[in-house]
Amino acid sequence: MSKDKSKDILEKASSLRWEVGDNFHDKLTEGIYADAANISQRVEIKEGQGDYSFDRKLDRILTSRGFGFPIMFLILSVVLWLTIQGANYPSGMLATLLLENIHPLLKQGVASIGMIWWLDGFLIDGVYLALAWVIAVMLPPMAIFFPLFTLLEDFGYLPRVAFNMDSMFRKSGAHGKQALTMTMGWGCNAAGVVATRIIDSPRERLIAIITNNFSLCNGRWPTQILIATIFIGALVPSGWAGLTSTAAVIGIALLGVVLMFFSSWMLSRTVLKGEVSTFALELPPYRPPRFWKTIYTSLIDRTLIVLWRAMLFAAPAGAVIWLVSNIHVSDGSLANWSIEYLDGFGLLLGLNGVILLAYIVAIPANEIVIPTILMLTVANLNMMGLGAGEGVMFELDSSLETGNILKAGGWTLLTGVNLMLFSLLHNPCSTTIYTIYRETKSWKWTALASIMPLILGFVVTFLVAQFWRLLR
């Protein structure tokens, strides 16, 4: 019975639609605007005409043709430089505390209760050291980077970034709002992928999802910063080291942006053809950030949550690393065998077997790539003097020592540069891959989004390695 009523209503609606013509939507919208204007005229009392002159002046500078981009680079540089310079000292202190002081205590503790050697190794040398490493390496840069980034966000700067980059995204066939999801990706790619929901057109949304991985995320900034400090910063006198490594990291981040444009352009010319849609981007007013509240919430919400995630993945990874280093097949450990197996391909790319194995172990979280690399390097070289045993992540309280280990493992400047490139260009972490699947509901697009950056990474590192070797 109610089915009939509904049918009657629909029929009536369609006949009335004929009567009113197809401008119903416009007339309704006009009516709403007229009512809104009437009411606001009655109730709004403006002294002067609402003083936004400061916002406008600031916008004229921050989004101007001439200054917009230089100011963006400058701000990004300052944020990164503060992170790199500021993180060094607390990182060293944390490493001393967690690795040099607490680790031996734990070892003594378990020795005194007589724990079996492999359980001791598995828990203390595997799981605990992996966790300690992640905290020492990641906490300080995050505790500086996130609050700074959040302050910028609260101030209202991100929409201006989007405004500046809008035309470039449109030229590459993508949606201008992709600039916003790109900046979200600089925090976390999974969050960036979810944020693409603000893009209405499915075609442009897919482009934004697939290319979000080119935004360096939380898990990768520390890798970039550390490797740049070790290999690039060391090329210049120490007074310039901070600035030079900052420049190198920015170079990688910008390369990511360029590749995002390029791959968006490729996608919109091939598998995702279509028109660019227009949209209105509201530039919100600048708001003075609430300084302490921002610091507090970004520390609690972002830093600790990301750190927790890293630890969650680091613990099992530490265990796996310890296992593959301690399970022996004929005359070598599982780790030795797989590194040897991957070495040929790795060297072809200007990387090595250790790095490739580390990237396989670290699929769940990019954060643990560097700890894994160091640990595997030591295990593989059997540098017993440095490491405390096979599959043990050891104490490294300065980037200098980290550098020495890596150089002992056969690393060169090329390895450092290509690791930075590969860290930008490889498959997204498993959380992001899962998020892409959830958002696109398609294995096809998920596979494309996961494999495309990896192939690009192979190609780029391969080419760099070949040219490098040619030029030498």
Added chain:
Amino acid sequence: MSEDITKGCDTCLFYNSAQLKKLGVNVDNADHVVALAGNPNTGKSTVFNVLTGLKQHTGNWPGKTVTRAEGGYSYGDKQYKLIDLPGTYSLLSTSEDEEVARNFILFGQPDVTVIVVDASRLERNLNLVLQVLEITDRAVLCLNLMDEARRHGIEIDERTLSKDLGIPVVPTSARNNEGIPKLIQTIQDVASGKIICKPHRIKSLPKAISKAVDKLNTQIRNAYPDLPNSRWVAMRLLDGDQDVMRALTEGEFQSLEYSEQG
């Protein structure tokens, strides 16, 4: 009502904690469902966080919330479930984030819809307010970002605004905790029926169109007497909204009626 609450009390932690219990995500048996709607970047998530004690990420850019977040608080002896909807400029378009908001207000039937607006951009924000008021007749206008409006030399005549819209208006500055107690009290008054709203209906329509709307509205009302937003449904049908058509054929409106009574 809470006229006796002076401004000094608003920002006082002791006052707030005595009355308001932030329940975080614990909202299993809520007495009232409250939706937070509004334009992007008007501070909905900040209001949400102040009320629930949760920490939805807030940021100064439009489109930050893309999914709906849920939390709760209790006030007096009632428990409230609060839904933070994605910000939208209108309920007439079809992007995915806007659809979340639209469908929830239309089909989720919140007991109270709090429309958060930017006091310094009232005219633009009113477009959405007027659309929401076509859908629901239990709403509160949260005139947020009052500090910003004041800084820009804008004052709002709240009483006239309240009279014109037919719903209570509460000026707030959520990030400074200003006006929040009054907001909580007003939500309770609307939810309990102490305040009856007479929401504004869109007036400036050409004759032919408003006639067509009325005709269809009458027929819908006859078929579904308990549907509170029949006029909006009529407008959406005349606009050819596929979602609303589907909801009608699949009997979603019918189930709404029953849940209303139950």
